[in-house]
Amino acid sequence: MVPTLIGRIQTRLFLLATVGVVITALIVPVLPGLTGPLSQDYLTGFSVLAAVAVLGVLWELLYHFLMQFRWEKDWPTLFGLLTLVPEGLLLLFLLRSGAIGSVIDPVPPASAFWTQFVVVWICVWLVANGPMRVPFIRWRFRGGRVL
Amino acid sequence: MATPHTPPAAGDLTPELLGAPEWSDRMVAAAGIPMYDIPFLTLGGGIGSFVTLDYLRVYGVPTSQMRVVSNIDHPWQTYEFLTRCSQIPRPERIRSDSSSRPDNLWGFPSYALEEAWKEKNPAYLLQIATEPILNDYWTPRAGTVFENLEREAKRIAYWDMLVKGQVRMVRRRSGGGYFTVVTPPEGTAQTKRIVFRSRFVHIALGYPGLKFLPDLQEFRQKYGDYQHVVNAYEPHEQVYEFLKTRPGTVVVRGGGIVASRVLQRLFDDREKFRLQTQIVHIFRTFVTGSHGPSLRNRRKGGDGWAYQGFNYPKSVWGGQLKAEMRRLEGPERAQKYKEMGGTNTPFRRRWQEQMRAGREGGYYHAVQGTVERVEPAADGRMMSYVRSKDGTVREPVSDYIIDCTGLEADIAEHRVFADLLRHGGAYRNPVGRLEVERHFEIKGTASGDGALYASGSATLGGYFPGVDTFLGLQIAAQEIADDLARRGFCRRMGPLRSTSQWFKWALNKPV
Numbered sequence: 001m002v003p004t005l006i007g008r009i010q011t012r013l014f015l016l017a018t019v020g021v022v023i024t025a026l027i028v029p030v031l032p033g034l035t036g037p038l039s040q041d042y043l044t045g046f047s048v049l050a051a052v053a054v055l056g057v058l059w060e061l062l063y064h065f066l067m068q069f070r071w072e073k074d075w076p077t078l079f080g081l082l083t084l085v086p087e088g089l090l091l092l093f094l095l096r097s098g099a100i101g102s103v104i105d106p107v108p109p110a111s112a113f114w115t116q117f118v119v120v121w122i123c124v125w126l127v128a129n130g131p132m133r134v135p136f137i138r139w140r141f142r143g144g145r146v147l
Numbered sequence: 148m149a150t151p152h153t154p155p156a157a158g159d160l161t162p163e164l165l166g167a168p169e170w171s172d173r174m175v176a177a178a179g180i181p182m183y184d185i186p187f188l189t190l191g192g193g194i195g196s197f198v199t200l201d202y203l204r205v206y207g208v209p210t211s212q213m214r215v216v217s218n219i220d221h222p223w224q225t226y227e228f229l230t231r232c233s234q235i236p237r238p239e240r241i242r243s244d245s246s247s248r249p250d251n252l253w254g255f256p257s258y259a260l261e262e263a264w265k266e267k268n269p270a271y272l273l274q275i276a277t278e279p280i281l282n283d284y285w286t287p288r289a290g291t292v293f294e295n296l297e298r299e300a301k302r303i304a305y306w307d308m309l310v311k312g313q314v315r316m317v318r319r320r321s322g323g324g325y326f327t328v329v330t331p332p333e334g335t336a337q338t339k340r341i342v343f344r345s346r347f348v349h350i351a352l353g354y355p356g357l358k359f360l361p362d363l364q365e366f367r368q369k370y371g372d373y374q375h376v377v378n379a380y381e382p383h384e385q386v387y388e389f390l391k392t393r394p395g396t397v398v399v400r401g402g403g404i405v406a407s408r409v410l411q412r413l414f415d416d417r418e419k420f421r422l423q424t425q426i427v428h429i430f431r432t433f434v435t436g437s438h439g440p441s442l443r444n445r446r447k448g449g450d451g452w453a454y455q456g457f458n459y460p461k462s463v464w465g466g467q468l469k470a471e472m473r474r475l476e477g478p479e480r481a482q483k484y485k486e487m488g489g490t491n492t493p494f495r496r497r498w499q500e501q502m503r504a505g506r507e508g509g510y511y512h513a514v515q516g517t518v519e520r521v522e523p524a525a526d527g528r529m530m531s532y533v534r535s536k537d538g539t540v541r542e543p544v545s546d547y548i549i550d551c552t553g554l555e556a557d558i559a560e561h562r563v564f565a566d567l568l569r570h571g572g573a574y575r576n577p578v579g580r581l582e583v584e585r586h587f588e589i590k591g592t593a594s595g596d597g598a599l600y601a602s603g604s605a606t607l608g609g610y611f612p613g614v615d616t617f618l619g620l621q622i623a624a625q626e627i628a629d630d631l632a633r634r635g636f637c638r639r640m641g642p643l644r645s646t647s648q649w650f651k652w653a654l655n656k657p658v
Contacts (some may be wrong), residue, residue, distance in 0.1 A: 002466030071439065071446045072455070073462035078277050130255045134247075134649045135642035137253060140246075141465045141622050 001128065002074045007062040007144025013125045014146045015132070016053045023120045024049050031116055033109035040106075045116055047104040051091055052117070059087055064145075077129055085122040088114065158338025160315070160328065168570040169594075171321040172344070177407045180328070180342045185214045187636065188327055188345040190563070192217020193225050195351025195603040195620045197305065198249045202624040204303040204658050205252060205648045214343065216310050218219075223296045225353060230289050233379045237290030242404050242457060242493060243273055245285050247464075247618035249292070250299035252625070253649050254618075259286035261295075283495050284456045292617075293564060303570050303658055316566040317348055323595020347636065349627065350567075350601040351620070354562035357381060362552050366521040366529070367372075371478065375529060376521070379405045379551040385415055386547045394423035397530055398543060400518070401489040401551030402430045403450055407498055409549050410511075413601060416502040417510070426511045427543045427645045429533060432490070432541045433515030441485060450502065451513045453491040460487055464553065464611045464622065473585060481577035484608060511561040521548065556580070558605050567592065571599070578608030585610045586630040587623045598634065600627050 003011065014055075028045040031040060036044075063083070067075055092114075094100050095107045133140055157179035164170060166177055175182055187203065187371075196215045204211060219225055237240055246254035256264075263271040274285045300306070305475045312329040320326050324346040331341055359367070369378050377383040379401075389395060389630040390413075399406055403550065410426065417424050434448035447454040462468040468487065475483055505511025516533035524530040524544045533541040547657060556562040558580050567573040572591035576582035583606045584588045594598040602623035604615035613619035632639035640648070651658060 002464065004291045004467050004470050007466075067467075068443045071444065072460040074460070074468040076278065076280055077275070078280050081276070088602075122529045130246075130260070131258065133255045135646045137625065137640065138647050140254065141469070141625065143462075143466050143470055 001132075002072075002144070003064075003138040004143030005060065005064045007133040007142060008064060009057055010146045011128060011132075011139075012056045012134065013053055015048060015123070016056070016120075017126060020049050020052070020120050021046075023114065023123050025117055027116055031108075031112040033111040036106070039138075044098050044104065044106065044108050046111075048091075048108065048113065048116060049120065051100060051104065051122070052087070052120075053095075055091060055094075056087070057084070057085050071080060075133075080128065082121075082127050084125075089115050123147050149484040157403055158508075159340055165197075167318075168572075169319045169321050170326050175326060175344075177344050179338065180337070180340050181338055182342045182344050184344050185212070185473065186345060186347070187213045187347045187631070188325075188343050189213070189215045189349040189351060190217075190317070190327065191215075191351035191353060191603075192309065193351060193353050193603075194222055194223060194249050194296075194617065195353065195623075196349070196618045197300065198252070198617075199224035199349055199602065199624040199627060200305065200308060201250070201299060201303055202621070202628040203631070203637060205652075206357070206628050206632070206640050207644075207658075208544075208637045210307045214310050215305075215308050216312050216314055216327065216343070218311065218313050220309075220311075221297070222305070222444065223293050223298060227289070227293060229554075232382055233405045234412045235289050237293065238288055241288045241289050241292065242648065243286055243292075244457060244461075244464075245287065247616065247621070248295065249617045250291070250295040251652060252621055253645070253652070255649075258291055261286050262287065262291055275385055279456055279526065280390050285494060297654065299652075301513065302652070302655060311335070312341070314352070314563055316563060316570075317350070317599065318566075318570060319572075319594040320344065320597070321593070324363060324597035326593060326600060345489075346597045347631065348597075348599050350605070351603045352605065354554040354604050355557065355564075355614075358553050358555040360518070360550050360552055362518050362520050363400075368525060373507070374391075376548045377550065379409050380550050380554060383549065385441055386549065387412060388570075389418065389546065390419055390422055390424050394425075396425040396427065396528075396544065396546045397482045398545040398550065399426060399428045399551060401490070401533060401553070402432065402434070403551065403553065404458070404492045405549035405553070407452075407495075409551055411498060411501065414505065424510065426505065427545060428513040429516050429518060429531070430513065430515055432517075433513075444486065446489075446491070447494065449456055451515070451553065454494040455491040456493050457613075457614060459613045463487070463611075464616075464618045467609060474613055474649040477577055481609070483580055484612065485613070490494050497573050512543075515543060554604075555632050556604065556607075561605075564605060574608075576608040580608045581605045583609045586626040588630065596634070598630070600630075602627070 024045045028041050034041045163177045167561045187470045189199055192215050247257040248254050259275040274282045312331040315328040315330055317325050325348045327343045329341050357380050363376050413424055413426055430451040432453045434453045436449055437445045437447050439445035457583045462596055483543045502516050519532045521529055521531050528544050529544050529545055530544050533547040572590050574582055574591055581601055583601055587600045587602055589601050602620055606614045631637055
């Protein structure tokens, strides 16, 4: 799928709300370093997921801007994977610095954060690069728009 | 034997029919042409017809509702002929994206996944994940494409829908729908023509023919030599066979994918058989580096070539350029086509190495120039008069000239399109081909509750650019299938049916 701006944003929100939610629900009980009651761990896990979605909309604006310098106006598969590094680092920094610490409290330890973040990211990336096309046959021809 | 009551021309087109833009049932009956009713008819029988039928079969349309008229036996026949001539036999890789699968409308699993699985080669997966940044684009083998097309054709019962014959024309029917006149193969029908009466017709006839550069066409006709001046899309194995027998020089004309392929064959043979072949490569437009109208719109290039992974920028098949073009009309659309157009070829590391070795070894000479004429040389070979932009005139003498500049694109060269332009209400788009709607209905040809659609190369210049590609044909097929659903011919496919149909595809079960 080669995205348009609105398609990028819709795909991110849709996949985080589906694949992201399922993976988070499955992975939170086994995340390393979480010590609170399970309900609190879930609250933390889903808060992190929500933060990825909200911040992600801003990231997508940046990616769209950068894509304009590519002749083909495409976004290679590899970029979709590697962008997890800056996005993860920024989010962790914002959590640790307290910038969004008032929303997500307690801040998860780095091990729990990275495990959840990377697993969710890879699952979303894999689904976006294939299985998504099975139920949604028009999605890839509409720049990633779900609606 | 004709009875005394039957007019001699029974079963053939009459002057009355030929002159009338719209026919009634009575007119056709009066001409004595047998008439067959079929709600949906697709003309061509190549990959364009195939993917459209595939979509409709998956949407749920039974074979009894559809027919395909074709002069070929299987949908990939012409494509395979052209790819084989242009040096892509089954084991070689075509220039097409991994998830552009004409046998699988979902594009999942992609060809890369399939080949990686079948050949137990995970390197393909690494390549597909890192293309085009760390690797060349992964592209499928021609053989993979054809084998899968055959599997899917059997699955959707393609041959139950095939009618052999040559399409002559499509005319509007009074009261709605269309008549399609077909000339059946000799001896297979009682009459010279048969007619299909349909509510919907889809035209996917492909390219009208091969295109020859004017100077080469002139040489062929003037000297009656069709052996030494060849088009890369026609069989020309004699060139490579000759070069195996003695050292020779070949002039290659063109800067596209076919030129790349022909060069690879010449370089491969040179290496494999230790040949002394000299190659003179003439580019009319010699690209020296990145080029484009602005910083944000620059295509890579060099050594004569413009480099691009596929024949259009990748976002025309679903991204930004597709969305932009969909909104443009007239001159603005033509301008956008011009900006993204131009002959190009993919940057492939192997080709780059071969050309570099050729330049260093002094056996590959790439030059800019326009060929003014080709004449026989004193030693019986051929001399090309090449004038470069800087005024330099070169006169390379060669044993063979291979024209790699492409296929005929003028739609009026095909009698079915010529007839549509003259009698059917169709007209040309800003780039000179057939103007179609966003859903690929040919503008100006509506007839009652019927619709006439077209896809493929004839529709280039429309709201969607990548038409003559696997994925482009599927995009057109989806638009057509959804339009047919709006008109009540079938049900639009939603996520549930799509998923269940995908499992049927995966398990190779009938739709």
